[in-house]
Amino acid sequence: MTDVQDKVVTTEKPSVVATLFRFQSVFGLIAVFVAAIIFSPRKNGEILFVSADNLANVVRAVSEIGIIAVGMTFVILIGGIDLSVGAVLGLAAVGSAVLMVENDWGFLPSVVLVLAIGLVFGALQGVATAMIGIQSFIVTLAGLQIARGLARIWSGGQGVAIAYGDGPKEAPTSFALLGERTFGGLVPIPVIIFAVVAIAAVVFLRVSAFSRHLYAVGGNEKAARLSGVPVVRVKIAVFAICGLLASLAGIVHAVQLNQGSPNDGIGYELDAIAAVVIGGTSLAGGRGSVAGTVAGALLLGVLNNILALNNIDSNIQLLIKGLVIVAAAALQRLRPTS
Amino acid sequence: MTDVQDKVVTTEKPSVVATLFRFQSVFGLIAVFVAAIIFSPRKNGEILFVSADNLANVVRAVSEIGIIAVGMTFVILIGGIDLSVGAVLGLAAVGSAVLMVENDWGFLPSVVLVLAIGLVFGALQGVATAMIGIQSFIVTLAGLQIARGLARIWSGGQGVAIAYGDGPKEAPTSFALLGERTFGGLVPIPVIIFAVVAIAAVVFLRVSAFSRHLYAVGGNEKAARLSGVPVVRVKIAVFAICGLLASLAGIVHAVQLNQGSPNDGIGYELDAIAAVVIGGTSLAGGRGSVAGTVAGALLLGVLNNILALNNIDSNIQLLIKGLVIVAAAALQRLRPTS
Amino acid sequence: MAESFDLVRMVGIGKRYGGVQACHEVDFVLGAGEVHALLGENGAGKSTLMKILSGDVTEYAGSIAINGTPVRFSGPTDAQAAGIAMIHQELDLVPGLSVADNIFLGRELRTTVRTVDRRRMEREARELLDRSGVSLDPRRPVGELRVGEQQLVTIAKAISLDARVLIMDEPTSALTSSEVERLFDVIRELRNSGVGIVYISHRMEEIAKVADRATVLRNGKIVTSFDPRKLSTAEVVEAMVGRPVQTMFTTPDSDTGDELLRVENLKLKARRPRPGRRDPDGISLTVRSGEIVGLAGLLGAGRTELLETLYGVAPGGTRTGRILLQGKPIQPRGPRQALAQGIGFVPEDRRASGLVLFHSILANTVVSSLPSYGRLGVIARRMERAASTRMADRLRLKFGRLQDEVGTLSGGNQQKVVFGRMLLTEPKLLLLDEPTRGVDVGAKAEIYRLLGELAAQGLGVLLASSELPELVGVCDRVVVLRDGRDVASFSTADSGEGELLAAAMGQGAVFDEVGGV
Amino acid sequence: ALVLAGCGTTSERASGGASPGSSKSCKGTDGKYTIGMSQANVAEPYRQRMDDDIKAAAKDVPQFDVKFADAAQDNAKQVADVENYITQQIDLLIISPNEAKPLTAVVKKAYDKGIPVIVLDRKVEGDAYTGFIGGDNVQIGREAGKYIAEKLLPQGGNVVELKGLAGATPQAERHEGFVEGIKGNPKVKVIASASGDWLREKGQAQMDALLKANPKIDVVYSHNDPMAEGAYLAAKAVGREKEMKFTGIDALPIPSGGIKAVEQGRLSATFTYPTNGKEAIAAAKKILVECGTIEKTQTLPTRLIDASNAAKIYAEENPTG
Ligand SMILES: Nc1ncnc2c1ncn2[C@@H]1O[C@H](COP(=O)(O)OP(=O)(O)OP(=O)(O)O)[C@@H](O)[C@H]1O
């Protein structure tokens, strides 16, 4: 019998095709990237799309959605969803601006408090989901409204402008650095923040025991519980991480736009979810990766950029984006093993 | 063995409590209704909330969301979701206005074409979900953008005003009737349309063979397929029905507001989903009812109305609405047997 | 001093689920180095009792002592810490994680910097799997494994816990006799090293071979406790069911008719081959009307895949060879077409592929035959109720009301619902995949009786099973598959289990250990 | 009759007969009045400021109690808001409609019930309202066009236009006026336009691409200040903010508004789009407290804000702070 079993097992060497498909989540990105090069406008023989500062712009433009999408990946991996991230981003942007400008707080305490608010807000949503057992869609839909209401109240309804300096009603100049560029003025700091978050998340998912727990909760919650995985704690932690990252994105948002407005981040949740799903993570939970999400976010960024570079009519842009999203999702279905 | 088994089972006579909990989906509605009466402002001893006029307004205000939510219930029952309904509503509103006003079409052909567009749009989303196997969240997220883009293009980007009359560039007066009130000027026609749709849906779900298939697909798709349920056809049909009803809501919307604007219905999908979930339908599929959805939609309508009647600050309204949604969802978790 | 304590002592255990008293005043004792079989019909309360012991169910009446120390677990982790491990009846694994990750889930091995030590986990997983006699690549995602392989992974996982008390809730329901033998070797090893083992199974022949003591539960109460080696299977069954079961197998009066199904050199080359799948690779067989044909084979022989191909639900690919139904060639395209042609299918995993557990018995029974209960797509409720009631009576289904959730029925009764659903479509040919997995003896006997009846009325049956006694007892003829090919065919009138097994393993010799009933 | 003459200078009552509101509404200085303000969308800074201006102005009228409702950009919600005000039997309605046509019927309903209605910013159709106060977007666009054609680019040059949300009326009007305004100088060319949906970050993202695709840009004409600010940030990021000038519209006197941006040198100019909040309360006072009449249509002119007057006007608009 053993020999038969052996044969069954050893036929399972990963084929070239299978190996290729391990990187399926970047297929869409590559396709869109190639299309972008082909359709890019040219000036004096230069392909505008691939110029260094355009690429820097592309990545800078997706950095906020990207940061959010990393947190969203975690939530979706446990089979949940977080619709509140855009509103939490707005709350964090308002918070940073109000604390530093109106309350004259320092850089560090402001950032720490704002991040803590996101963390706690996310954790509370996690509690409602994990302990009361309300579906996360509905918890975070309510959370969206609550965060948006809080941001409105905190800011008085208006965007709070951020001016830099040492005087009263001015934010510390150290904060402005977050919006600058480095490496010869080429790489925006938000991109570096995004990259650090993404790499940290990838490494975290690879090496931590927590990540196994997270996949287990998403893949088979009952099995996870029976194996002694602290399911409730995992869920709360994941929503807290997602809130934290949305807050971080809010800080980046505020510094990039020199203001914190309570209306910042409206609709970002759908972009973030789109990035996650295009990146091959299943909304059913238990399957997916942060690397895919990064590819998904970049795909959306490249798509937006090339449409803008070509000055496509905004209505036609909507159609094209819709079709590309469906096509990218369909690419995910091509796995040899489904 | 038989006797004991029998005994074990027959102890399960539905208790009073259990019977009560069959109507759990209306608990929230009743609670909110009572709260509304208590908190209603009074003028000259009259409780403003319960005045016939006001109640008619409440129901009229939810009729569109209600119609959409009925279709959404079907989609959620098969374990899907449809984010495109708000955009399809906008497309239908634009379509009715353009056809009747700009193209001088008659009442019937316009309405039939608009409904057909919604039906086909929904069916195509069903095809992408059922046949290509893309998650409906992402298909309909793309569908949202496409429908919105089409509406913008069709309308030329502007709201198309509807004037009534027999002249050119005027809509037939028969169309205006849809926005009127009847029964002594008290009951708005949109409410009657909503009621008819809801009752038809309830009856349909009770008596049709199709509804058994629908619940089966949502309950366990694999089992349904092996049992000979035409899963693909059921899915396509359900998305088509949802698109059709969103279209119908769009026609009602256009006639109530005397215009079709491409920005109509933004965000309605989330309200509709909230109504469905508050009504006790599980986002996991296979469980739920249209009656619950109607209760959920009314709950949201009463809540909006009472907050407005008390002139609660719009930011505080966001907070209260968020908390009530969570509370209503938590009520759903109170089942005696979970 | 410690010697005087029992390893596990459960006293006065009670547990209610709504109106159901799953356990009532149960006293249960397990000694070190003892294999204690827990027997009972479906729904008797075996799993519930063990879930209480393993910390899965935390609200119960009564008390538990381990080695004389009273304990009250607040979750599975507590129980594991106290040295209690359980293999659950349902395969509770995480499909997206690898075999190694699943085995060590919740207690991952760490490196010195607290990261997961993947290499060590894989190595230890491989050793564990080897010990239980499977060579599986520990890096494979569990979702890709077949049911039997998953069951072996859960066994490896439980063994890896190095528990003092090991609970095995139907560990062999998807295994064939060779894997079962391996498992028994492991169990004996563990017993000799002082581990106390609770063994739950509906396969009576296993009990006598492995258990030192047996306790029978009926309706949540202890009925009797005995030494299984001193009782015959018939006596054990009587203790369980509460009445003598005269004939387990009602061998049909093989009055077979015309040829119903003919399969000629059937091959399926999948477009996207899945690792571990064994698609038909040259299978020929026939089924006559009124005949019950068995399909025997080892884990992964391709029985399931053959039935799936015939029903038209195998993954896409090129099919060669011929399939004839009543002499006419057919191309299976899917359940709807198969049902229309009179082919019914009862899948292997009734929970995952058969039932909507939270829907009513009624809805689950009639879903395949809806159009016949009304006109123009409108269901006549009276007709559908009548059909459902008729089927329930015919199958002797034990239930309260037709509106009850099918998930509240015991396993055997759930199986009857899936069965009844197919019968309502009035098939000519019934494809059955492990129809008695996890079903208790009494219910099995009923299913066999029913099969006999149906065959007598001219139905043809193709029955895949891992239980050799069942194949020999129920079928007229058994076709043995190996590696997706048919390698032998026996008439049960003149051959026994040993020959079947030998053919399945591709050996001439007969395994004499594999005992009969 | 006296009252009728007073209130209906330019309007004929659709319902005929008694003049709306006035006889019922005006109770003089001793009365207490509930005013309902129906706002289209407070998520737009301009409209939030409108509410704030109304709130501030109403503080000085002790008889007034102003309630606010926000339609969040949804016509249907705004209809419901007005209906709820009718149910509450308010004494006067101020409405800043999300769109004209859809709100016409419900405004008429209120007006016919005798509630005086002051319409702000966007008109409703017909004349079933007491008075309209608003700016003229075409005029603003024209002024901006002229300013660019005459002051910024007398020698001609390349302009990019950042438009508001597609489908919004002000977007169309600000574009239309602008095209007229630059007609005088044929050497001013609009080389590209993009839609920034009124949003700062969209303005920024669109400008990223416009900068890339157009090596020579002289002026960025933005349909509002936030998008102009976004465009400025995009240009600054690639070190090109000095090469071009930016103009906006709205000139909100708030810290994150356009006047400050001009004062701090990011924008060359912006054009006031008056919120009319103060004027609305003044009109309400006239109707309710003074039993007087107001003009049927009051169009407030726009003002050019540039470096020369920005600080002064900001101070004027924010007397306390
Ligand atoms: N979670 C639950 N909710 C409600 N009832 C339950 C639950 N779990 C078990 N029961 C009921 O408790 C009784 C005992 O079930 P249990 O699973 O212990 O039986 P079992 O002896 O293991 O049967 P089988 O041989 O089919 O596995 C059954 O009537 C079952 O329906």
Ligand SMILES: Nc1ncnc2c1ncn2[C@@H]1O[C@H](COP(=O)(O)OP(=O)(O)OP(=O)(O)O)[C@@H](O)[C@H]1O
């Ligand atoms: N790699 C795989 N991925 C997904 N499903 C698989 C895979 N391999 C097998 N299966 C599924 O598992 C089932 C076959 O496994 P099963 O446990 O029935 O094997 P078995 O009963 O031991 O052997 P037999 O093939 O003889 O029935 C089929 O439903 C098949 O589709």
Ligand SMILES: [Mg+2]
């Ligand atoms: Mg059990």
Ligand SMILES: [Mg+2]
């Ligand atoms: Mg099988």
